[in-house]
Amino acid sequence: MTVPTHHPGDTLLIDYAGGALGEAASLIVATHLALCPCCRLNVAEMEAVGGALLESIEPEEVDPACLETVLARLDDLPPLPRAPRPKLVCQPAEVPLLPEPLRRYVGNDLSRLPWKRLMRGMDCYDIPLASGSESRGKARLMRLASGVGPPHHTHRGIELTLVLDGGFTDDPGQFARGDLSVADDSVRHRPVADEEGCLCLAVTDAPLRFTGALGLILNPFVTF
Amino acid sequence: MQDLGSPAAGADRTFEDLLTAVGRDRDRAAFAALFGHFAPRLKAYLRRQGCDEGGAEELVQDVMLLVWRRAETYDPTQASAGTWVFTIARNKRIDALRREQRPEIDPADPTLVPDPVESADDGVAARETAGRLKAALKTLPPEQADLLRLAYFEDKPHSQISVEQGIPLGTVKSRLRLAMERLRKAMRDSR
Numbered sequence: 001m002t003v004p005t006h007h008p009g010d011t012l013l014i015d016y017a018g019g020a021l022g023e024a025a026s027l028i029v030a031t032h033l034a035l036c037p038c039c040r041l042n043v044a045e046m047e048a049v050g051g052a053l054l055e056s057i058e059p060e061e062v063d064p065a066c067l068e069t070v071l072a073r074l075d076d077l078p079p080l081p082r083a084p085r086p087k088l089v090c091q092p093a094e095v096p097l098l099p100e101p102l103r104r105y106v107g108n109d110l111s112r113l114p115w116k117r118l119m120r121g122m123d124c125y126d127i128p129l130a131s132g133s134e135s136r137g138k139a140r141l142m143r144l145a146s147g148v149g150p151p152h153h154t155h156r157g158i159e160l161t162l163v164l165d166g167g168f169t170d171d172p173g174q175f176a177r178g179d180l181s182v183a184d185d186s187v188r189h190r191p192v193a194d195e196e197g198c199l200c201l202a203v204t205d206a207p208l209r210f211t212g213a214l215g216l217i218l219n220p221f222v223t224f
Numbered sequence: 225m226q227d228l229g230s231p232a233a234g235a236d237r238t239f240e241d242l243l244t245a246v247g248r249d250r251d252r253a254a255f256a257a258l259f260g261h262f263a264p265r266l267k268a269y270l271r272r273q274g275c276d277e278g279g280a281e282e283l284v285q286d287v288m289l290l291v292w293r294r295a296e297t298y299d300p301t302q303a304s305a306g307t308w309v310f311t312i313a314r315n316k317r318i319d320a321l322r323r324e325q326r327p328e329i330d331p332a333d334p335t336l337v338p339d340p341v342e343s344a345d346d347g348v349a350a351r352e353t354a355g356r357l358k359a360a361l362k363t364l365p366p367e368q369a370d371l372l373r374l375a376y377f378e379d380k381p382h383s384q385i386s387v388e389q390g391i392p393l394g395t396v397k398s399r400l401r402l403a404m405e406r407l408r409k410a411m412r413d414s415r
């Protein structure tokens with residue numbers, strides 16, 4: 001199995017490990033992690049940094065009654081059932097195309113999704129998020145036919161694109177399954193879907209939160 | 225009951241031992257000792273995330289109840305007690321303060337691309353790594369350590385930190401990267 005060559009990079013992984021990313025951006029990073037053992041190791045180490053920072057924080061006194069309250073509640077709580085570890089005796093005949101956590105959001109039968117046509121050769125499905133509000137980012141599946149290069153759109157925000165199937169070619173190179181493209185204003189994007197077409201997950205992270213600081217950013221695929 | 229929280233309950237046991245005892249034996253004295261150590265740190269963490277005094281204490285209780293309920297799944301070779309508690313607190317406050325889910329990988333997912341080789345550190349207690357990490361944290365230049373704390377404690381992505389602190393985005397990124405490189409080296413060094 002091949003491993004990705006385009007990664008989110010340390011700063012985005014720190015945002016994920018620390019819990020600062022919104023749900024949409026966390027979804028795309030976590031889905032990349034399912035396909036990228038190398039970034040998984042990085043995140044585990046970044047969580048260890050979070051643990052060390054928690055240990056070194058200046059403690060604040062807690063009302064002693066808190067411990068009593070918690071102890072009194074322990075009896076009401078059965079331990080959570082062990083997460084079912086489906087160590088299947090027989091592996092499922094078919095490995096699903098979409099990894100978790102994305103599969104939980106969209107299911108595995110792409111043909112059942114209410115795709116929306118954006119233009120010839122380009123369909124999308126907006127993924128409902130638990131947060132409901134889009135103020136902290138938006139996630140959508142994109143399906144592009146071979147050779148489709150969407151028109152450019154400019155706006156403020158961070159765009160992330162993760163290839164799930166097929167691929168696309170952009171100035172920074174070739175993007176295949178598992179590769180994550182981080183759009184920033186230093187790169188001019190002209191993505192074009194490869195011959196076999198391209199299925200990808202695209203995310204913008206809360207444009208309003210970045211107003212004024214990042215300047216205009218060219219968006220590879222998505223206009224929200 | 226009278227022994228709960230007394231120093232003797234946890235004096236000769238590490239926090240990893242205590243967590244294991246909670247998971248295996250439902251050991252209340254061990255749990256009380258963990259509470260004594262982590263609750264004040266969790267409160268400080270949640271206060272920095274914007275909780276008021278009362279809200280922070282309530283969330284501390286919720287986090288510690290989760291620690292009790294999930295202790296069975298704790299594996300001391302995978303994470304130090306501090307790291308494990310941190311991830312529970314992080315997810316709980318995303319749920320409670322932001323009303324959002326936290327998407328995470330499922331280790332049992334057949335689609336997951338497996339690690340290429342068993343990592344070499346199998347069996348090395350995460351506690352040892354955590355010790356080296358703690359020491360390395362103290363050696364970071366203040367401007368790197370400050371940014372790291374903002375990134376982990378204030379629920380703000382690095383791009384927003386850049387705006388609010390008036391530090392150019394490129395500088396924020398390079399400081400975080402440099403900090404992480406040094407910490408990573410400390411964590412991986414022993415081999």
Ligand SMILES: [Zn+2]
Binds near residue numbers: 006008036038039
């Ligand atoms: Zn990666």
